[in-house]
Amino acid sequence: MIRSIRVQLLPNNKQKTKLFQFAGAARYAYNWALDKQMDNFREGRKLQTDHELRKAFTLLRHSEENKWLLDISNNVTKQAIKDLCIAYKNFFRKQKQPGYIKYSSKKVTHYTRIGKSLTIYDMNGHPKFRSKKNGDFRFYQDNVKIQFTDTHVKLESLAGSKRKNRQRLNWVRLAEKNRIPVRAKYTNPRITFDGENWWLSVGIQISRALKPLRGLFFVCKKQQPAHTEGIGIDLGIKDLAILSDATKVGNINKTRAIRKLKKKRRRLQRQVSRKYQMNKKGDSYCKTSNLIKSEKQLLRINHRLANIRQNHVHQATTAIIKRKPSFVCLEDLNVRGMMKNRYLFIKIQEQNLYEFRRQIEYKAQWAKIPVIIADRWFPSSKTCIACGHVKKDLNLSERIYVCPACGNVIDRDFQAALNLKRYGEAERMISAS
Numbered sequence: 001m002i003r004s005i006r007v008q009l010l011p012n013n014k015q016k017t018k019l020f021q022f023a024g025a026a027r028y029a030y031n032w033a034l035d036k037q038m039d040n041f042r043e044g045r046k047l048q049t050d051h052e053l054r055k056a057f058t059l060l061r062h063s064e065e066n067k068w069l070l071d072i073s074n075n076v077t078k079q080a081i082k083d084l085c086i087a088y089k090n091f092f093r094k095q096k097q098p099g100y101i102k103y104s105s106k107k108v109t110h111y112t113r114i115g116k117s118l119t120i121y122d123m124n125g126h127p128k129f130r131s132k133k134n135g136d137f138r139f140y141q142d143n144v145k146i147q148f149t150d151t152h153v154k155l156e157s158l159a160g161s162k163r164k165n166r167q168r169l170n171w172v173r174l175a176e177k178n179r180i181p182v183r184a185k186y187t188n189p190r191i192t193f194d195g196e197n198w199w200l201s202v203g204i205q206i207s208r209a210l211k212p213l214r215g216l217f218f219v220c221k222k223q224q225p226a227h228t229e230g231i232g233i234d235l236g237i238k239d240l241a242i243l244s245d246a247t248k249v250g251n252i253n254k255t256r257a258i259r260k261l262k263k264k265r266r267r268l269q270r271q272v273s274r275k276y277q278m279n280k281k282g283d284s285y286c287k288t289s290n291l292i293k294s295e296k297q298l299l300r301i302n303h304r305l306a307n308i309r310q311n312h313v314h315q316a317t318t319a320i321i322k323r324k325p326s327f328v329c330l331e332d333l334n335v336r337g338m339m340k341n342r343y344l345f346i347k348i349q350e351q352n353l354y355e356f357r358r359q360i361e362y363k364a365q366w367a368k369i370p371v372i373i374a375d376r377w378f379p380s381s382k383t384c385i386a387c388g389h390v391k392k393d394l395n396l397s398e399r400i401y402v403c404p405a406c407g408n409v410i411d412r413d414f415q416a417a418l419n420l421k422r423y424g425e426a427e428r429m430i431s432a433s
């Protein structure tokens with residue numbers, strides 16, 4: 001099993017410059033290869049293979065005007081070209097799929113309006129040129145050569161020299177101690193810049209824990225019953241989640257910290273758009289240093305918001321799985337129906353509901369707890385838990401459910417969680433028999 005870990009890097013200034021250079025080289029190689037392939041396509045030739053492209057790029061590296069590329073590890077540009085070939089492969093695979101739309105209707109109408117003809121580049125899924133403007137800074141590291149200590153990571157040829165006193169430059173500090181196991185098997189290490197910080201993501205091969213040997217050994221600790229009851233989870237907008245054992249995970253967006261940040265963000269957004277208007281010259285904008293500063297601040301606030309929300313979901317999902325329920329039952333979120341409503345759409349995004357479900361699913365898989373997704377049409381909030389009556393015309397504003405059949409009064413979301421738990425129990429019975 002491979003577990004992917006993401007850690008922030010704390011490079012010094014010299015290292016930062018180098019990281020940008022590496023990312024620039026990866027971008028350059030990717031775009032160079034894409035340009036080549038599009039040329040091939042235009043002139044009716046077959047696309048070049050990964051191997052051919054890399055050979056041509058090696059010649060380019062050694063040419064006089066591209067000397068700067070020699071300072072950068074060969075692995076970085078090699079992988080960038082490989083990435084492009086993979087992107088093309090995915091593109092061709094998608095194009096072969098029946099019913100796959102080659103040009104989106106939005107693109108078609110746009111191009112007819114401006115009187116241009118569509119090219120292969122405009123097809124859905126065609127690899128796009130990477131650009132600095134879009135904040136595209138990322139590159140690959142060799143998975144065998146990469147090394148870790150509990151505080152640092154060794155990146156390849158950052159120092160650009162083999163001299164011993166320069167080698168220290170290769171070791172970049174990690175923001176978290178002991179996060180990445182030393183001497184493990186690493187896969188696909190990638191380094192990215194999000195506009196503010198540098199990050200390293202890496203896959204780590206983890207072995208499953210050994211099963212205890214029964215019969216030969218005594219069990220020292222009295223073993224806890226591994227599995228308790230199942231848990232039904234109702235996801236919501238008012239609170240993030242209501243569990244069938246009557247606990248609830250609150251809405252992080254209602255906390256003071258988030259509200260304050262959002263207020264700050266609104267003010268900055270206004271400031272930025274005002275500054276853009278002020279610096280408008282005909283069709284183009286002139287970015288003043290103050291504007292760049294405000295934009296950076298805005299980016300930082302957005303990251304902070306995303307981090308707080310993500311962290312909240314992580315804590316909630318970990319806590320749920322740590323209780324070792326015998327199963328977890330969630331409702332299937334009705335994507336299309338919810339996307340239509342703009343208000344709901346924003347709330348769901350803020351609440352990270354999809355992220356919640358994703359985390360529950362993979363964390364449950366690690367803990368070997370089955371996850372049951374209730375059918376989309378299962379009336380989890382409309383069904384009375386006491387008598388089974390289904391109240392068809394239940395309004396979203398009715399927070400308290402009053403059963404017209406048996407008179408039972410219960411919190412709407414709590415009842416939904418209870419129904420989901422019952423749904424899960426029924427599913428388990430069916431699969432067991």
Ligand SMILES: [Zn+2]
Pocket residue numbers: 384385386387388389403404405406407408
């Ligand atoms: Zn009832």
